[in-house]
Amino acid sequence: MKKKRYQNLDLTARPATFGDLLKWQKERFKKQKDMSFMIGQAPQKQQALLHTNQDKLTITWIGHSTFLIQLAGLTIVTDPVWANRMGVSKRLEEPGLSLDEIPPVDIILLSHSHYDHMDIPSLKKLKGIPAVLVPEGLGAKVRKLMKENRVYELPWWGQVRIGSVEFHFVPAQHWTKRTLTDTNTSHWGGWIIQRYMEPSTEALHIPKSIYFAGDSGYFQGFREIGERFSDITYALMPIGAYEPEWFMGTQHMTPEEAIQAFVDIGAEVFIPMHYGAFYLADDTTEEALGRLLTEWRHRELDDCHLQLLKHGETLSFVYSEKNCN
Template sequence: MDNKRFENMDGVKTLKSFKQLRQWRKERNAKIKDLSYTVPACETKRIDFLRSNRTETSITWIGHSSFLIQMNGINLLTDPVWADRMGFAKRLAAPGLRLEELPPIDAVLLSHSHYDHMDMRTLRSFRQAQLFVPAGLSGKLRAKGFARVTELSWWEHAQLGGLELHFVPAQHWTRRTLLDTNRSHWGGWVIQPALQGEERGAVYFAGDSGYFPGFRRIGERFAIRYALMPIGAYEPEWFMSAQHVTPEEAVQAYLDVRGDVFIPMHYGAFRLADDTPKEALDRLTAEWTRRQLSEQALRILQHGETLT
């Protein structure tokens, strides 16, 4: 058995002690939060377009970190999670598309193995798809009956039809049981046409990450058009900062990767920390305004909304 444990860049540690976890839980019990805001569901879902599209690049937000990405006639899903609950907590808003509304899925891209990014019940709906996963995760999935699994390390890439799928660094950690902490890696994905022209056509799916120098390195290597950036699960910041960016840090990360369009994610579906979806969005838009960034470059999607 491979006993390798994966690490972050520069040896940054993200794991917290039991004492720190207890302190967070104590703080949470003292907070009063308004959870009335729900991410809206798109009323004009483009189901027929998504099923017939073979030419246009499109990005549809399912919820949390789950996206349907269409490029060069290939249908991709990122971190597909259709679960109704995460632990004991009920989902805050329904997925933007039902499973039966999806077009045929060619491949699934996983950023890491945490339950809010890798839901085994959902994955079983895509047994026929090719899975692209971080290093250390393929054995677990093959043991679960998934035959088509490609495992990549940071900066490696695979080709799928006319696409290149690049696995890029993030600052995070993994665990699904008490015994497998950091036994598989974590990261993001850059999706781009295999033959790059002058157009900035890459989609960057950041996965789950704290703020780190890797964002700038990603921006130096790729011409990113759309940056799908996490903005939630950051509070309390003393506990979460190494593993989850704040909305303000997400804006800086977007600038670091030199993206053209910012699409926020990782909020609104599950309550993983103490921040609320409304707080995350308010801080994001306030930072966007403070930095005087283009209004057209920030695309806040509804659940089920498609950007082309």
């Protein structure tokens, strides 16, 4: 039976050809990049809070696209990757917390099947027996890998509610591949993590939605996400692996495009990710961060809406608008 192949909303946004890949690799040999700049580790890590927390929202950056999020008593991990290497390249910095340092996990969110977002050893080593939420087309593979776990397979705009938290799978512009023959046989996307709010709490400054963008090029779908989910508090947005732009442009955003996507969805706080852990493209950690800050200032956006995390840093709060008035 022929496998279904998934597409982007923009049908012209397709994976680069093998010829394009060879051209890029030839260009890479001519570049000399300084990789010495590091994001660094959080000076104080809050493992004790993460192991006892039942009511606060916490967001902890492990590295790359891996976050540990706690909301409404659930511990959630996005795109778990604790791998020391990605292909032939060694990890640039250690994960912010080790697998032994994090609490048992209730929910795993996978944005797509690329190796830097879905690391099978990391999946299997997470504590607990978490439910796994995956894109359409990826369910069978994950069920084979994690036979004891509940696996929910969602299409774009699909949703599932676990406890008092709703998880919505939303579009992205990307692609998937793990073997020579499985290109785009599973989908890709981002996740809205949305707490169900009782009417009596709607007027309080409590985070209502977190947007985990996964991996994406810039596309008009960000506007639709913002229209459908008008209460996004925190946006976890990728800013790295964009150079050379002629090769990466349809699948990864530049920092400037990431800011535009943040504006499109109408979120309140931008938390950058997908930089500083792996050398996946030709941009460096310092370049990605520098371009982000330059564009942020050029647009005259308030710094209180930008939260730069160290590896292992935990944000812990009931939202209070951070004096942004």
